[in-house]
Amino acid sequence: MSLTTPVATTGRITLGLLAAVGRVAMFAASTVANLFRPPFYWREFLSSLIQIGYFSLPVVGMTAFFTGGALALQIYSGGARFNAESVVPSIVAIGMTRELGPVLGGLMVAARVASSIAAEIGTMKVTEQIDALVTLSTSPMKYLTVPRVLAATIAVPVLVGIGDAIGIMGGFIVGVNRLGFNEAAYLTNTYDYLQSWDVVSGMIKGAVFGFLVALAGCYYGMTSGRGAQGVGRATKAAVVAASVLILASNYLLTEMFFSS
Amino acid sequence: MIQLTQVQKAFGSNRVLQGVDLTVPTGESMVIIGGSGTGKSVLLKCILGLVTPDSGRIEIDGQDVAQTDRDAFLARFGMLFQGAALFDSLTVWQNVAFRLLRGAQKKPKAEAREIAIEKLRRVGLKPEVADLFPAELSGGMQKRVGLARAIAAEPEIIFFDEPTTGLDPIMAGVINELIREIVVEMGVTAMTITHDMTSVRAIADRVAMLYGGLIRWTGPVAEMDASGDPYVDQFIHGRAEGPIESVR
Ligand SMILES: Nc1ncnc2c1ncn2[C@@H]1O[C@H](COP(=O)(O)OP(=O)(O)OP(=O)(O)O)[C@@H](O)[C@H]1O
Ligand SMILES: [Mg+2]
Numbered sequence: 001m002s003l004t005t006p007v008a009t010t011g012r013i014t015l016g017l018l019a020a021v022g023r024v025a026m027f028a029a030s031t032v033a034n035l036f037r038p039p040f041y042w043r044e045f046l047s048s049l050i051q052i053g054y055f056s057l058p059v060v061g062m063t064a065f066f067t068g069g070a071l072a073l074q075i076y077s078g079g080a081r082f083n084a085e086s087v088v089p090s091i092v093a094i095g096m097t098r099e100l101g102p103v104l105g106g107l108m109v110a111a112r113v114a115s116s117i118a119a120e121i122g123t124m125k126v127t128e129q130i131d132a133l134v135t136l137s138t139s140p141m142k143y144l145t146v147p148r149v150l151a152a153t154i155a156v157p158v159l160v161g162i163g164d165a166i167g168i169m170g171g172f173i174v175g176v177n178r179l180g181f182n183e184a185a186y187l188t189n190t191y192d193y194l195q196s197w198d199v200v201s202g203m204i205k206g207a208v209f210g211f212l213v214a215l216a217g218c219y220y221g222m223t224s225g226r227g228a229q230g231v232g233r234a235t236k237a238a239v240v241a242a243s244v245l246i247l248a249s250n251y252l253l254t255e256m257f258f259s260s
Numbered sequence: 261m262i263q264l265t266q267v268q269k270a271f272g273s274n275r276v277l278q279g280v281d282l283t284v285p286t287g288e289s290m291v292i293i294g295g296s297g298t299g300k301s302v303l304l305k306c307i308l309g310l311v312t313p314d315s316g317r318i319e320i321d322g323q324d325v326a327q328t329d330r331d332a333f334l335a336r337f338g339m340l341f342q343g344a345a346l347f348d349s350l351t352v353w354q355n356v357a358f359r360l361l362r363g364a365q366k367k368p369k370a371e372a373r374e375i376a377i378e379k380l381r382r383v384g385l386k387p388e389v390a391d392l393f394p395a396e397l398s399g400g401m402q403k404r405v406g407l408a409r410a411i412a413a414e415p416e417i418i419f420f421d422e423p424t425t426g427l428d429p430i431m432a433g434v435i436n437e438l439i440r441e442i443v444v445e446m447g448v449t450a451m452t453i454t455h456d457m458t459s460v461r462a463i464a465d466r467v468a469m470l471y472g473g474l475i476r477w478t479g480p481v482a483e484m485d486a487s488g489d490p491y492v493d494q495f496i497h498g499r500a501e502g503p504i505e506s507v508r
Binding site for chain 2: 041131
């Protein structure tokens with residue numbers, strides 16, 4: 001018996017994990033399906049857009065700024081080993097737009113948005129507000145999930161775009177003031193080597209991350225356990241799931257976009 | 261008519277409803293009594309479909325609830341939740357008028373607001389509270405806003421889960437009268453859960469007592485005192501001694 005216990009446990013955990021993946025996938029499919037079925041709650045959508053997009057700007061902007069600056073320093077000192085200091089502007093631009101902008105921006109949004117969505121919906125669940133919605137002939141899926149998921153899917157790519165610009169600016173400021181680059185040369189260098197696909201691919205990543213973040217928040221909120229403890233657990237699970245989903249899907253998207 | 265046949269519901273090993281049979285005739289006021297945790301709230305949620313029963317049949321006017329169109333079905337209902345369950349992102353009047361502001365019964369905003377304020381008045385709340393948020397109200401006030409929301413769209417069937425708990429005796433009297441009025445004047449079918457025996461006598465046409473997952477006794481309120489059932493007697497007189505165990 002003791003010999004088979006680990007096997008049984010592994011099996012049980014694997015099955016549990018698969019079941020969870022299945023439930024999340026069904027939830028995602030249902031969200032997308034409901035996107036195209038009326039009614040659409042504009043007011044909820046617009047307020048989510050402001051909550052998720054506008055109010056995430058400072059966090060995402062600051063993350064991008066410091067990342068761009070640090071990236072410039074790193075590339076400069078690393079590049080010095082093979083006399084390639086001049087690549088700083090282009091590497092900063094490509095690194096920010098393709099990878100660091102979307103991933104770090106996505107993770108910051110995950111921390112900020114997945115948690116607050118899960119806590120809000122979870123609290124609504126444990127205080128019977130979700131039940132109340134249903135009795136008032138309003139689908140919680142359409143009223144709560146769809147507006148948030150759509151808002152995040154639209155807002156995060158925009159945040160990523162803005163973050164890209166701020167990150168490149170961070171690199172520029174460090175490059176010009178600390179590393180002795182010529183202002184005009186830095187900018188031409190950035191501009192010449194940056195392709196639109198670098199920016200677009202990062203923004204597509206941002207859309208996927210936004211979708212996943214809001215989905216995780218809504219899913220864990222809706223399935224929250226009872227009481228304050230249940231909401232706490234849901235919030236934690238939402239942030240962890242959103243972060244892991246971002247990193248995993250980032251790898252897959254990068255494979256898809258850039259490994260030809 | 262609401263008809264429950266052998267409705268069972270368990271949460272894990274906790275067998276809450278073990279075969280409930282109950283009939284509520286149209287236009288009558290049924291009051292459910294029973295100890296704390298016996299499954300009264302769960303019973304109402306089963307009828308509304310918020311909790312899926314493990315087995316049994318629930319019919320409204322002869323139609324199986326599990327097979328009807330959910331939206332049309334719920335449009336006939338109003339529900340006051342035990343914890344009020346107000347939406348804390350919306351103001352008081354928007355909560356009350358929730359159904360009137362969207363969906364099939366949508367009305368112009370000004371008209372919806374007027375109706376909301378009128379319903380608030382009926383539950384003893386001043387127009388000033390209309391623009392406050394639920395978190396700014398006391399527990400008893402929230403309960404009454406929940407009540408106003410339940411009756412706002414003038415549904416045919418209304419469920420009240422402990423409408424008078426947390427209210428002062430005078431306000432409880434007002435609410436009892438309101439519920440009675442709604443049943444008599446508007447011909448509403450009502451199911452009310454309460455622990456307050458004064459409420460029971462003020463509201464009920466019929467009373468049902470839930471005990472041990474079953475309907476222990478049901479009958480007209482006038483026969484409640486002479487039910488001859490020791491469980492009912494103990495409950496309505498609030499005695500510590502009797503067949504219902506009170507763990508101490
Ligand atoms: N969603 C749920 N998950 C697990 N158990 C539940 C759930 N809802 C209710 N229960 C359990 O069902 C039982 C009955 O609960 P219910 O809320 O119906 O009691 P009640 O009769 O309304 O009590 P009270 O008068 O105190 O409101 C309780 O033991 C409760 O723990
Ligand atoms: Mg209850």
